[in-house]
Amino acid sequence: MKKAMKQSKLIAVLNGISIFALILMALLLLFYANVDKKLSQNNEDRFNLTYNANRFMNGSAYLTNEVRAYAATGDQVHYDNYWNEINNLKNRDQGVAAMQEIGITSGEQSMIDEMSALSNKLVPLEEDAMNNVQEKKLQKALDYVYGEEYSTSIAQINSLKEQFLSALDTRTAEEIRTLNLRLTIIRILIYTALVLVGVIQLVVMSVTRRKILHPIIAVRDQMGEISMGNLSAEFPLESDTSEIGMLVASIHETKKELKNYIHDIDSKLAQMAQGKMNLSIDTDYRGEFLPIQNALRQILDSLNLALSQINHTARQVSDESEQMASDAQVLSSGAAEQASAIQELSANIQSLSSQVSSTSQDADNARKTSMDSAAQLTACSKKMEELTSAMADISESSQKINGIIKTIEDISFQTNILAINASVEAARAGTYGRGFAVVADEVQSLANKSSIAAKDITKLIENSLELVQHGTALSGDTTEALAVGVSGSQSTADLIQKIADSAQQQALSLQQLTDGVEQISDVVQTNTATAEKSAASASELHKQAEELKQSVQKFQLR
Known part of the structure; x- marks a missing residue:
């Protein structure tokens, strides 16, 4: 450098x-x-x-x-x-x-x-x-x-x-x-x-431009190529003892190491693809690449172990699958017999379920009829109660009429007294009181008629009161009789309701039993088909296990 x-x-x-x-x-x-x-x-x-x-x-x-x-x-x-x-x-x-x-x-x-x-x-x-x-x-x-x-x-x-x-x-x-x-x-x-x-x-x-910016731009472009996985891109800068020169040296070293790692990994994976599992990882990886080396070793160890176990398991699967095919055939025969018995049981239960359903329907109809009768009796009882209340109101009104008649008698008595007094005063008046005397006579006559009419009305009202009291007593007796009938009808409706509920519960239970038997029948049918498929699958599994053993034997294990 x-x-x-x-x-x-x-x-x-x-x-x-x-x-x-x-x-x-x-x-x-x-x-x-x-x-x-x-x-x-x-x-x-x-x-x-x-x-x-x-x-x-x-x-x-x-x-x-x-x-x-x-x-x-x-x-x-x-x-x-x-x-x-x-x-x-x-x-x-x-x-x-x-x-x-x-x-x-x-x-x-x-x-x-x-x-x-x-x-x-x-x-x-x-x-x-x-x-x-x-x-x-x-x-x-x-x-x-x-x-x-x-x-x-x-x-x-x-x-x-x-x-x-x-x-x-x-x-x-x-x-x-x-x-x-x-x-x-x-x-x-x-x-x-x-x-x-x-x-x-x-x-x-x-x-700055010549010694720093241009080299930094070149380094940036080179790092961009590296980030995209291009390690063969041209990098014209040479390393020296300056900071950027040392950075350039690091990039050259990084590219060299990455190429070595990639070449080694590519070589190992290619040999593994060819079935050579007896390799050893002898290249020393550094820094953050050390886990890759450990991972390759673990992969080779795991593949050797897994392929060995697969080979051993394939032998066992081949043996067991042959036995499974025989057992599946026996299971298929037994499942066919169960399916026949279940179908006959299902037919009997469906017949019984149909009879119970008919009984439940009749009980439900009786329940509805009883409930309608109870409702009608209840309505009659309410009407009788209203009639009794009306009779009581009529009796109370008759009592008030007695008071009114008493008032009319008092008015008639007072009018009669007034008429007598008027006659006396008219007699005293002599000639001038004649006209007033005539009026007094008419008033007295009207008072007498009112008194007679009041007495007649009093007799009629007394007769009406006796009839009303008799009607009130009859309506009370009728109301009590209807109440007893309503109570009995309600009890009858409750008993019929319990019978209907019990019949419905029995019908529901039989339906559930029928559904369960049908499900059992379906399961048995499915088991039969599954047993047949299992027998076929066991044969195919035995064939595949043999092929698996031959495939695993192609790998060169440790």
Whole structure:
């Protein structure tokens, strides 16, 4: 197996370089931001230094101009401006303080000190000039401010100003140029790191595709062929010491082992198909294929044992089947005799069953007739009970009529009394009461007739009550007699029902007995046919057993 760098190590190296380039680029970006901030600060400081230097110089020039203007004009305004600058504005002092705060070199500070010293030398001359102006000695004042000493000092101060501004501008410009150069270098390094990261990523993609993806695709296709059972498919990859190379080696080894196993199994099964059962499994299977080896051994052992037992059993079956054929013939003869006896018994039982069925039918008809009679007697008994109840109601109504008749008699009696009273009152009334007397007579006559009619009705009702009571007694006796008849009829119906049930039970039992005999007959017939078939089958079994022995003897057993 040839040596090769592992894909994980190669990818780790390339990713490490890429990460290093990214970290370097991040540091360069931070450094670039820092330098850019310094550049902005230096530009701001340069502007402020220049501004404050001009402020310092303009303050000095302003004092010179105000002194000269005051000496030339004598105008108090220039005098005030001068002292306002000295005492209040102090542009020179503030400009120097601002430049010192920003930062200046020692050379620049010495030039400022020299200019300050020269300015301080001019102060006495300026004060003398202003004093002469106040004394109205303008020419003398002009001699002071335009004299050789004053002009020489001003010229020296202006020369120092130019030197200071030039040195300041040169220094700050050089710092800015240095920072700009640094920014340019950092940008170049950032672009270089970015390009390096891009190149590394392209290399990683190329290596991943060439060293990982293509081999993995080939491995996937090869495993697909293996999963479909194709172990002869071409696999162009070669094994090496890398991870994928080791995977390729495993696939080659797997295909080789599978082919060996399949060839061995195919060979063994082919020999077994040819009847060679005295084989031995001598190929060593590995891993999960070890159960296949054990299974082949168990199959061979089981087949040897089973075929040996089959051979032994075939001999026994051949012997026993011959004896079975003889016994089956005897059994067939006995079954035929049983079938004849059972058929005769079945005919006798069917005749008896027919007679019992007829008796059961007659008992059932008698039961139905008795039940109908009992039902009719029961209906008559109910009607008599209703008649007795009606007679009782009639008797009760007659009693109520007696009360009504009594009321009619009372009304007739009262009407008669009323008629008598009316006659008396009519007699008292004389002529005027004659008509009322006639009415009273008619009312009295009507009351008498009502009393007579009530008495007649009372006699009739009393006769009716006697007849009703006699009818009620007769209906009660009749009801009791019918109740006794219904009870006897019900008892008769129950006895007939028991007889019918018993006859039906006997008929059912005979039917079951008939069915059982028929079943026995069928079984006997079946046994007869089965015995005959058994005899034939035993002969055929003997023949097949002989053929089985010859077939088993073809196998080469251990």
